[in-house]
Amino acid sequence: MTSAAIRKVEQRWQLPFWTLVANLAEQGLSRADSARAIGFNPHSFRYHLAAHPELDPFPPVAHPPRDYAADTGETFREACIRMSATHTVTQAARETGYADSSCFKRAMRARGLDLQFQKHTAKPRPPRVRLLITREHAEQFAELRLGGMSHDGAAARVGFSGCALRDNLKRTRPDLWARVKRLGAINSRENRRKLKGTPHIWFSDQQIEQLCASYEAGATIDALGAEYGISPSAVKYRLNAGGVRIRGKGPVRRGRNAVLVEQIMKLRGEGWSIEQTCGNLGISPTTYYRHLKA
Numbered sequence: 001m002t003s004a005a006i007r008k009v010e011q012r013w014q015l016p017f018w019t020l021v022a023n024l025a026e027q028g029l030s031r032a033d034s035a036r037a038i039g040f041n042p043h044s045f046r047y048h049l050a051a052h053p054e055l056d057p058f059p060p061v062a063h064p065p066r067d068y069a070a071d072t073g074e075t076f077r078e079a080c081i082r083m084s085a086t087h088t089v090t091q092a093a094r095e096t097g098y099a100d101s102s103c104f105k106r107a108m109r110a111r112g113l114d115l116q117f118q119k120h121t122a123k124p125r126p127p128r129v130r131l132l133i134t135r136e137h138a139e140q141f142a143e144l145r146l147g148g149m150s151h152d153g154a155a156a157r158v159g160f161s162g163c164a165l166r167d168n169l170k171r172t173r174p175d176l177w178a179r180v181k182r183l184g185a186i187n188s189r190e191n192r193r194k195l196k197g198t199p200h201i202w203f204s205d206q207q208i209e210q211l212c213a214s215y216e217a218g219a220t221i222d223a224l225g226a227e228y229g230i231s232p233s234a235v236k237y238r239l240n241a242g243g244v245r246i247r248g249k250g251p252v253r254r255g256r257n258a259v260l261v262e263q264i265m266k267l268r269g270e271g272w273s274i275e276q277t278c279g280n281l282g283i284s285p286t287t288y289y290r291h292l293k294a
Contacts, residue, residue, distance in 0.1 A: 009038050018055050025057040034058075064097030065107060080108055084115040092117060133160055138169040142176045146183060146205045179205055182241055203228075203238060211235070212242040221246075261291045 006017045013020050024034040035045035049056045065076035072079070076096065083092040093104030108115065137158050144154035155162035169177045183205055203211070207228075214224060215235075225235045236246060260281065267277045278288055 005040070009040075013038070018057075021055075022057040031058055062097070064103075068096045076107070077111060077113065080113055080115055084117050087117060088120050089117040090120070131160070133164055133168045135168070135172045138165055138172055139176065141165040142169055142173065142180050145180045148204045183208070208238055208242050211238055212244045215239055215244055257291065260287075264288060264291055 009020070010017050015023070020038065021034060024037060029037065031046055031049065032042040035042040049058070068079065069075050074082075079096055080092065083095065087095070089101045089104065093099075093101045096104065098104040098107070137160060141154050141158045141160075144157055145151065149157070151162050155165055158165060166177075169180065183203070211224060211228065214227075215221070221232045221235045221239075225232045228235070239246060260283070263281060264277060267280065272280070274285060274288060278285055
């Protein structure tokens with residue numbers, strides 16, 4: 001930095017150079033940020049500050065080797081040689097005041113040190129105890145599921161993962177798994193229903209059997225829906241899952257209106273056409289032909 005460059009800065013800011021630098025330091029700017037603010041090269045600005053240490057308003061730059069020697073009385077070289085036998089490179093870097101091992105290694109290379117530090121060895125983990133799922137665990141899981149508990153809740157109650165319990169139940173009790181699977185299919189469909197204000201009602205295996213027995217005994221779908229608090233379509237789905245055949249409604253039979261038959265026959269006897277008769281009486285051709293049947 002030349003004197004002309006400094007005078008140019010003073011004319012621009014209307015302040016003495018060192019007063020301007022002190023103001024920037026008071027604002028919390030670093031040496032590099034202050035140099036950029038006044039239009040100087042950061043390296044040239046640092047060299048100028050180093051040439052006038054008595055006027056440098058910035059805090060002193062951290063120098064770990066020098067600070068370590070001042071605190072402990074041991075030189076940086078002696079400390080590196082001593083710690084290479086007992087410390088890892090990261091431990092030695094932190095003990096000498098470096099934030100990471102990269103700067104620590106760079107400082108050693110600058111001083112011609114090529115040392116081999118101890119390798120980091122992880123602490124051995126205790127052996128993992130593997131718990132085996134027994135048939136009793138799978139049966140307990142199935143009982144909880146058939147009793148109305150959710151998949152995750154039943155697995156948490158037993159103390160194993162749901163997937164492991166499911167696989168064990170498939171292998172050891174396929175008959176019990178078939179009942180749990182059927183219940184899960186029914187409840188999952190109910191869970192996908194997005195009817196606003198309609199709560200999801202979970203049915204146990206016993207409730208489904210009772211529902212099927214009531215229907216086979218003569219109860220209607222609407223009556224069962226009102227009794228269990230579910231929609232008729234939900235009743236039909238549970239009946240189908242239980243293997244019950246839905247009763248058909250049969251053909252709808254509508255009665256004949258004697259007055260309408262008399263009016264049709266009167267207009268027909270007067271020679272009215274079908275279109276004229278239907279338009280006059282306000283009926284459809286289907287109704288016209290249905291009332292003319294014997």
